[in-house]
Amino acid sequence: MAQTSSGTINEPDDTNDRTNASIRVHVGFLDTLMTLAGELVLSRNQLLQGVTTGNLRATEISSQRIDMITSGLQETIMKTRMQPMAKMLNRLNPVVRDQSQQVGKSVALVIEGSEVELDKTILESISNPLTQLVKNCIAHGIETPGERERTGKKAIGNIRVRAFHDAGQVNILISDDGNGLDPLNITNASGNGADLTGVVAHIETLGGLLELDSKKGVGTDITIKLPLTLAIIPSQITCVGRERYAVPQVNLDELLRIPLDQVKERIEKVGDANVVRLRGELLPLLDLSQMLGIEKKYVDLTTGTTLADRRKHIADRRSKRHSLNKEAAVIERVPDLALKLPDRASKDRRSGTRNAVNIAVVSAGAYTYGLIVDQLQDSEEIVVKPVGRHLKRCLAFAGATIMGDGKVALILDISNLAQIAGLSTLPEVRQLTADSEASMHHEGSKTALLTFKNSENEYFAVPLDSVERIERIQTAAIEQIGERKVVQYKGGALPLCQLSQVADVPPLTPKEHQEIVVFKIKDRELGLMVNPPMDTASVFLEIDATTLRQPAIKGSMILHNHTTLMVDVLELARAIHPEWVQ
């Protein structure tokens, strides 16, 4: 079969394609392939017979044999494409000689692991990047003989290129004993800076990784990790709506599942974007269904039917929010009132495992983020197939694959997805949250308020730090003593009041239950009877202290489109219990 089975993931240089149209293969491989082919014929016959005679047992046995034979074929054919790295590595010798002469340095090159084998296509593809890295090492890493001697090193610099197998991948380690490379400065270094980002991108297109370990004054280790083959990649299958999407294993860091009751703690907002907190770090979240314009679905556990998930917001409204506004970057903490308020949790319709948030934590290059999907399915080895030219424009996909059931699934291009979504890179997110958390320590920029109602259309607010706690009592428990109301509470009596006693507002309508906001004034407590809903808000206080000023009301402000009256707790207390406040 002349056609290469690799697709958009691998696009080798045209020059290489034209030069090496044939390879040398050890005859032993061909013998193995012949044997496997023979086995396959036998199993195929057995399978056909089992199917036509309806013999389930024979079908099962032959299917197992075919499973093993397929793996054997896959392995053997892959091996026939493997070539020793010797030739490619040896080409580094003249490169080192020329480059070091050019920049006036002395460099000795040591090559190890020439016998390590790599897939022909990857081999051809890695030659240029490797050369780039070595050249860069000589240009920026190794110091001039003079500098080296001054720091006590030998005048001749050393570069060691070692190829070896590790954890199912081929590693190429480029070590030098130079000055050490500053990772941030590599991209800024004149000339070669751009080449290095190109190198990294290229290696990632091959399904590989580049790791850099550098110590100032001591040297640098650059490790390139490459997969053994391109056409077949291990991947994590995910589901969004009715379609499946494959995430290449090389991009997958981990899988996260956030049960509904943890959403408000773990999912936060930075500006408009949802982020997830993972071991102290904030990762940007990318909602795949939103990005691809697909309706999310979930399977109703009771009926088994697939329904549309109409939730538009991932973060709970009680989730922590970070402001992106750098001048006023303050974390708006929306405190958890659930402990004090009547138990609404049981009435929450969003319960059950189907509504947990499923996240695949992925990374590619500088991007690490969480990909939100409907379902996480199995991990599978998939064959990468190229898509037609009309679809090459869809940068979100790196290719397609045919699943076991014959249907097509798309392979996600993790790096491009991030760029399309306009995600911040991990360093950017870290910087934003650092700024945000730093300015949280500014005093008095924003005030946290507790809001509540008196009558249906009257909104009130009070500074949250003046609130001791919130209670809900049976109205029947309220006792009237003269003009005052109290309620028995923890062995003592809590005096109660309402705003109508002090300000020009209507009295509350009696109900079965009564919500109370408890304030502490000096060492006494006062309970203000209020109407729900109660909520919190964090705002810059801009109180109009004249228009609606009255006793116990400081003034007003607009909050959530409502005129909200600010309660003056001290004045309230003084009006009800003048004897408390001198």
Add this chain to the structure above:
Amino acid sequence: MMENTMETASADNAFSTFHLGASLFGINRLEIQEINKNVEITQVPHPSDYIKGIINLRGQIVTIIDLGRKLGLNPVRKHTDNKNIIVHSENEHIGLLVDAIHDVVHATPHDIEPAPSNIGEIKGKYLQGVLKNENHLIGILNTTEILKD
């Protein structure tokens, strides 16, 4: 039927015709690989709305284009009669989704007349011309233009 009784019915002279809405169109049979019943299409979010999705054609990933949309007509309405016309194009296969297949019409490229100006909303470049067949006017399509991405 046309004057084909006098001519050898060769692939050169045959056009596969099909319906798109109320209109009839045709493609030279030489350009067609095969015609398939509508298999399950995997949707692909794509900037162009005429890309319906992709299918598995014996191991190859084939892009399916809604020919109705591409030509500026109504989208192909889902029906059991829908077929994919798989054509060769550069070095891949592309599927054209149509409402229903009609007859094979035998005619020579000679018989193709220039399209009248009132052929409707279709861009001129997508048509090579028209064929008159009985009472029908068959729009002969220029697949090269249609399949340009």
